[in-house]
Amino acid sequence: MGRSAERVDALKLPDEGPILISACLAGVACTHAAEAKTREWALQLVASGRAVAVCPEVAGGLPVPRPEAEITGGDGGDVLDGRAHVVTVDGDDVTENYLRGAATAVAAASRTGAGLAVLKARSPSCGCGAIYDGSFGGVLTEGNGVTAAALSRGGVTVVSDEDVDAD
Numbered sequence: 001m002g003r004s005a006e007r008v009d010a011l012k013l014p015d016e017g018p019i020l021i022s023a024c025l026a027g028v029a030c031t032h033a034a035e036a037k038t039r040e041w042a043l044q045l046v047a048s049g050r051a052v053a054v055c056p057e058v059a060g061g062l063p064v065p066r067p068e069a070e071i072t073g074g075d076g077g078d079v080l081d082g083r084a085h086v087v088t089v090d091g092d093d094v095t096e097n098y099l100r101g102a103a104t105a106v107a108a109a110s111r112t113g114a115g116l117a118v119l120k121a122r123s124p125s126c127g128c129g130a131i132y133d134g135s136f137g138g139v140l141t142e143g144n145g146v147t148a149a150a151l152s153r154g155g156v157t158v159v160s161d162e163d164v165d166a167d
């Protein structure tokens, strides 16, 4: 297992500067079930022009909707290191899509200068600190998703949307 992000209690978003966010938090219906997970603070970031909204799974070439997927054999850091895989509930290996999506998010952060990413909790891409364990049984384990791990390695501070004190 790789290191997980430390939990941040009631994070106040900074007043200025770009912030990378999971696109589903900004009203985009891009989850595997074709839903949005809209948060008011994310919409405000979009309205102010500060949001850098990315859906790594769509950016990695996956469709909407798509089969549910979980990391098996480790966490996002292990996927980056080739020790773990992302597999759908149907048994298809979608690791390459997740790696491409993570690279897109890292490039977006670099291009815009975003030093903070607020990402959707528990996603195999965006999860920060806790992800599902690969059993598709709803069991959480410690660790980051693939994009969260890649951003963190790139020097971006990653936090879960559930740690933001807003709405």
Ligand code: SF4
Pocket: 022, 023, 024, 025, 030, 031, 032, 054, 055, 056, 057, 058, 120, 123, 125, 126
């Ligand atoms: S990959 Fe991230 S941005 Fe895309 S739907 Fe999943 S949690 Fe949201």
